[in-house]
Amino acid sequence: MRLVVVSAGLSVPSSTRLLADRLAAATAGQTSAEVRVIELRDLAVEIAHTFTSGFPAPPLADAFAAVAEADGLIVVTPVFSASYSGLFKSFFDALSVTDEDALAGKPVLIGATGGTARHSLVLEHALRPLFAYLKAVVVPTGVYAASEDWGAEGLDGRTARAAGELAALMTGLSSAARPAPRRDSFEEVVPFEQRLAALRPAG
8 A cells, every 4th residue: 555745845854745744654654565765855856846747747747656656645735825835836737737637535644834823724725626626535634733833732632533534545444344235124125016915815
């Protein structure tokens, strides 16, 4: 099972990468998935060239293939101007040009980081619509981490809940956890003709 993490952090160290790593560790702990992290910072030049050349360079093509073949995807972006970063959007734009169905039906956990909690709605106003458009299956819980969230209990709780939702989609636990109905819970099926014959007077 393969879990791919796309991090759009620009600084080193990066709070975006830190959140991505936390989400990946929590999800992998429930799925035993092999984790691969894609740092968009390292692919910025290749992403830009894709729009002028019309095809991705080998490092970017490899990243696209990893995303397309993943069983689950974690995407995390820093907030710029109350939305996702341009680098983040450009990566998924270039991916969809290469393969418009690359994310179709794929479980995706969305995350974002910012300096203030006021930008937390970026998950619902920007990220969720983007991945819905790309036909992905976005887990109900998104994770936003403001500067004051690091070390707070609430972040750990949201991380665990979101990771559990992604793990369930990746492994099919949501359907497997539902017990099959017991056979003896069904009323015995009696053919209509047999029921009708039972109502006729004897003789």
